Amino acid sequence: DAKTTQPPSMDCAEGRAANLPCNHSTISGNEYVYWYRQIHSQGPQYIIHGLKNNETNEMASLIITEDRKSSTLILPHATLRDTAVYYCIVISEDTGANSKLTFGKGITLSVRP
Amino acid sequence: SQTIHQWPATLVQPVGSPLSLECTVEGTSNPNLYWYRQAAGRGLQLLFYSVGIGQISSEVPQNLSASRPQDRQFILSSKKLLLSDSGFYLCAWRPSNTIYFGEGSWLTVV
Numbered sequence: 001d002a003k004t005t006q007p008p009s010m011d012c013a014e015g016r017a018a019n020l021p022c023n024h025s026t027i028s029g030n031e032y033v034y035w036y037r038q039i040h041s042q043g044p045q046y047i048i049h050g051l052k053n054n055e056t057n058e059m060a061s062l063i064i065t066e067d068r069k070s071s072t073l074i075l076p077h078a079t080l081r082d083t084a085v086y087y088c089i090v091i092s093e094d095t096g097a098n099s100k101l102t103f104g105k106g107i108t109l110s111v112r113p
Numbered sequence: 114s115q116t117i118h119q120w121p122a123t124l125v126q127p128v129g130s131p132l133s134l135e136c137t138v139e140g141t142s143n144p145n146l147y148w149y150r151q152a153a154g155r156g157l158q159l160l161f162y163s164v165g166i167g168q169i170s171s172e173v174p175q176n177l178s179a180s181r182p183q184d185r186q187f188i189l190s191s192k193k194l195l196l197s198d199s200g201f202y203l204c205a206w207r208p209s210n211t212i213y214f215g216e217g218s219w220l221t222v223v
Binding site: 091103104 | 157159172211
């Protein structure tokens with residue numbers, strides 16, 4: 001019962017931008033969009049989050065559509081080490097209201113040389 | 114600083130034996146705590162979450178149980194392991210809006 005849907009997989013060439021889509025059509029006004037990535041045999045790592053404005057940090061950029069029903073994570077220059085499963089999740093700012101925090105299956109990004 | 118630790122990192126247990134995985138957090142009080150399981154090649158399955166001491170919510174019927182004896186301690190247990198309990202177990206916490214995960218524990222039931 002995850003509130004997000006992502007394609008199962010995608011690939012991109014090393015050095016090119018990787019654009020990872022996520023749909024969250026039922027997102028509520030106080031829910032943030034978060035992205036995590038999981039490299040095999042490790043715990044998921046936080047990447048970035050946003051509410052309605054586009055965000056950028058040293059790892060990635062997050063583009064959220066104006067209606068907030070979808071977003072795109074952009075890795076500007078993908079490297080082989082970016083090969084991982086990427087999870088998009090919506091989280092309420094109210095820690096009590098959204099305690100469950102259910103993840104979907106994520107999208108597997110394969111970066112090819 | 115805020116940190117999360119879980120252990121053991123790996124373990125191999127025979128069918129029918131008990132299990133105890135422990136998770137502790139530092140740096141904040143009354144965080145939301147979570148246990149997830151990830152079977153090989155699968156996504157993250159939420160097993161339990163806790164919003165306070167002694168408050169445990171179970172998401173799926175299973176052979177496992179969870180307890181929160183202290184504010185910053187979350188324990189995953191089983192009295193008798195099944196082969197299907199094998200997997201990668203992750204503890205997570207939510208000190209603010211962001212969730213942070215532990216290092217994970219690989220459990221192999223043989």
